[in-house]
Amino acid sequence: MVLCKPTRIGSASVSRFQFLLSWSTLPTSNFSEGINYTSYENNFIIQYSSWSKSYRILVKSNKGSFQIASSEDKQEISKDWKLIIEEFAKEVQHVGTSAFSDHHLQFFFENLFSIHCKSEVEKSNLDSKIIGDSETSELLKAIEELKPKSEILKLIQESSNSQLSAKNKQGLSPLHFLCSDPSESKDSVELVKSLINKGALVNAKDGDGWTPLHSSCQSGNLQVSLLLLKNGANVLSPTRDFTLPACYLVRHSFTDNSHTELQIKILEMMIDSGVSVNSQNSTGNSLLHHAAVLEVKK
Secondary structure: OOEEEEEEOOOOOHHHHHHHHOEEEOOHHHOOOOOEEEEOOEEEEEEEEOOOOEEEEEEEOOOOEEEEEEEOOHHHHHHHHHHHHHHHHHHHHHHOOOOOOHHHHHHHHHHHHHHHHHHHHHHHHHHHHOOOOHHHOHHHHHHHOOOOHHHHHHHHHHOOHHHHOOOOOOOOOHHHHHHOOOOOOHHHHHHHHHHHHHOOOOOOOOOOOOOHHHHHHHHOOHHHHHHHHHOOOOOOOOOOOOOOHHHHHOOEEEOOHHHHHHHHHHHHHHHHOOOOOOOOOOOOOOHHHHHOOOEEEO
């Protein structure tokens, strides 16, 4: 699922004006369920951006609009569309009216997003128990023991799908280890690219719900983070304490301007993919709280 915390659609900055202009309403024929749902004062709609190649779901009220889901995958957004309409219809029946205030709408969809997050965490806890054949995975051992790049590349090509995503007792896969490398060396980028191309699971979770994207953002490895995003990494995947990868990304302060520019680009990609700047983990820390704990990286 691709639900996100409801984000009010405001005015466009100059740098994002082209992005916002590119959104357009899709013809009803594009979705079997239809793409317009009106319930008195509230109107739900799916839009598509030819510029960013992504879909989003908006709920429009008398006072404004909220984005409540986004994805590059048509099937994912279609499933979320069906879920949103069903859950909203239940809320209308329960309350007896759909004349909701913006505050009620925001609260309702924030609650729906939280339920989604919890189900994702529960699923990740189940997934983390499927450790895989780590004791016989030469690839995982080679990466853990920092073997030469040539040896690891050879093992990647020889590994089966189960070995590519095999996990150790902590639930860490080969991708987790490589994405934790803070050096941003060409070797680490090449190895990550090779693993992804061979079929490693980009959104595999460890025992704490961390994906490779969490690891690369936490280590400040921007090139690997960008590579993961371009290959389908889920920016809305929460850890056990509901922390998103973006929270770790904003902790870094780079002394090099080119790194800072890439960091901002990655953050914009995450926001455009549904991350709310007001996202909070289980302790109430938002992106701004994390950004205040800067880690200077040269």
